[in-house]
Amino acid sequence: MQYADIADLSADAPIIINITVKQAIKVNPERAPNAPAGTQRFYIIGSTNALIRGQSGVGETIRYIIDLPLDERGRAPKIKKQNFIIFARRPAGSGSDDVQLVAGDAQIAWTAERERQVRSVVRELVSPDAAPTISRIGSAFHVPGTIIGEGETQIFMETVSGSPISITVLKRDGQRKFWAVSLGEIVDEAARAPVRNSLLWYRLACFLPRQLPASAVTSDTPANAQRARDDYQLVLRDLGDCPRSRQP
Numbered sequence: 007m008q009y010a011d012i013a014d015l016s017a018d019a020p021i022i023i024n025i026t027v028k029q030a031i032k033v034n035p036e037r038a039p040n041a042p043a044g045t046q047r048f049y050i051i052g053s054t055n056a057l058i059r060g061q062s063g064v065g066e067t068i069r070y071i072i073d074l075p076l077d078e079r080g081r082a083p084k085i086k087k088q089n090f091i092i093f094a095r096r097p098a099g100s101g102s103d104d105v106q107l108v109a110g111d112a113q114i115a116w117t118a119e120r121e122r123q124v125r126s127v128v129r130e131l132v133s134p135d136a137a138p139t140i141s142r143i144g145s146a147f148h149v150p151g152t153i154i155g156e157g158e159t160q161i162f163m164e165t166v167s168g169s170p171i172s173i174t175v176l177k178r179d180g181q182r183k184f185w186a187v188s189l190g191e192i193v194d195e196a197a198r199a200p201v202r203n204s205l206l207w208y209r210l211a212c213f214l215p216r217q218l219p220a221s222a223v224t225s226d227t228p229a230n231a232q233r234a235r236d237d238y239q240l241v242l243r244d245l246g247d248c249p250r251s252r253q254p
Contacts, residue, residue: 007114007251009123009203010212016127016254017139018108019093024116025052025068033071042110043251045073055089058121059128062096062107063124067103070094072113087207089116091124111252130205135189137206138165140213143222153179159237161218171209175237185241201245210241212248 016022029051038047052068070092072082093112094105107113114120130136146161159191174197175185187206187239188199218238225231 007120008249009127010015010208010248010254011058011252012120012123012203013127013208013212014250014252015093015112015114016059016124016131019095019112020060021064021094021096021105022057022124022128023052023054023064023068023092023094023105024056024058024121025054025092025215026089027052027087028067030085032082035099038073041073045075046049047071047073048082048085050085052090052092056121058124059132061245064105065103068092068105069103070105070107073110074108080098090114091121127205137189137200137209138167138169138171139163140171141166143215143219145224146218146222146234146238147225148230148237150230150233151179155179157233159233159234161222161238161241173241174221175240182198183237183240185237185244202246207245211245214242214245216242 027050031047031051035041035047041047048071050070050072052070054064054066054068057064074085076082086249092105092111095108097104098108100106119212121250125191140163140165144164146159146160148157148159155177156179157177157204161173161175163171163173165183170191172188173185174181174188177183185199187200188197188209189206195224200210218235223234225229225234
């Protein structure tokens, strides 16, 4: 799986558990009329190996429903005694052992490396200074420097939590352009561009629009507006693509 796949699932899941399947009980198709075609619905009873995320804790036994694809011969997969990481939430009014997967594919095969990746993402998500979820670009403008060739572009983003986040692109005479991200009301001069496969990189690379919205550009001249758009494209190129192996 890609970093973005794990981040998508982890961000949506208040409960993440390493489990071993004790029982995988097939549900009669007549009792699962909404199951996708080509799948078998299972009622899973699992044993908890490790709680990766979950403020209220979980019991030793976990129960949930999952629809798993049939093979080319129409046979259901055998998952009993196998280890998985599940990404889940607790449905309202459910028992302490019952959870609901956050997505149809929110049960992934366990490996030590995969659990390490999930734990790393969760640590970033729950950190007090975690990179916020971006909702839109609020404004962007370019200010030329006092020397020809110098200048600064600032891009301010709005977030779901209301926490500030901004991008600054600087061009100084005789130097290459460089850019940085600040998570605060004041632009941090010590800020840097995010490291690939980090939560901040994910928030930007996977969710920024491919073009700077016209409504966000507030530069005073057409030339400065174009420089702001060019600098935004520089940021996107440096961030790179956001590969996924599943639909978010």
